[in-house]
Amino acid sequence: MVKADDRAGSGISVEAAVGRLLGGRCPVLEPGHVWLAGAGPGDRGHLTLNALCGLIQADIIVYDALVDRGVLDLARPGAVLEFAGKRGGRPSIHQSDITARLVMLAREGQRVLRFKGGDPYVFGRGAEEALVLAREGIPFRIIPGLTAGLAGLAAAGIPATVRGINQAIVLATGHSAEGETDPVASLDWSALARLGQPIVLYMSVRNLGAIADRLQAGGMSPDTPAAAISRAATAEQTLLVGTLATLAGQLERHPLPTPALIVIGGIVAMRDALGGLAADAQAVLDTF
Structure with missing residues (x-):
């Protein structure tokens, strides 16, 4: 050596x-x-x-x-x-x-x-x-x-990929192009739900309720772990952890400062095992 x-x-x-x-x-x-x-x-x-x-x-x-x-x-x-x-x-x-x-x-x-x-x-x-x-x-x-969609996850103690959990990860925006009347119409959320892979959403807090509804309609379990990461990789980083079915409501009750990422998928559950090892992890609000 x-x-x-x-x-x-x-x-x-x-x-x-x-x-x-x-x-x-x-x-x-x-x-x-x-x-x-x-x-x-x-x-x-x-x-x-x-x-x-x-x-x-x-x-x-x-x-x-x-x-x-x-x-x-x-x-x-x-x-x-x-x-x-x-x-x-x-x-x-x-x-x-x-x-x-x-x-x-x-x-x-x-x-x-x-x-x-x-x-x-x-x-x-x-x-x-x-x-x-x-x-x-x-x-x-x-x-x-x-990009925050990967580095921000790591700072919050959430690995982007884990063998046995996911073989891909989807980076998506949470709102449609300017001028569209439906704020989440640009993506086929049912198709994304059927992939069975974690989804990281940028600029999506405002439309999370509609997105969650469409993912569930596409077959994604309402119990899928989900988290919001506010001000990722800064001294003010905060997490709000829940499920696909609950996270939008939690954000209404406990608004987080923007910018915030949303991550949906089994990789979120790894935070409990790895979060203590993430040097950048900050305050966490758990409200499962």
């Missing part, structure tokens, strides 16, 4: 370790380019090295509401921080205005970091922004981030 102290390079500084991992230098954010980057959920430790490289080079950082302020403090001196957050049910900047702003800044020769919580391509509208940039001929790069 090789001890840590015996390994070549042990005891190097954080700065040296970062430099070594990146081959000696950050990828270059060029003037007139846009990076669409994910900050991960909650904990600042979820920030990737490439996202950090964007922070220390960008002239303008266009950031969302879910990006931790401590992460933004890593921006280079003189960088402009521009808020462009969108929160469900609240007045917010229209998506078309955000993408138009990215195009304008890039054409001015700015080095632009578009910074989002989680991953920009997982329910973050990153693909919509990338399509506009591509259409307008703006050079861009995608910097992946940890």
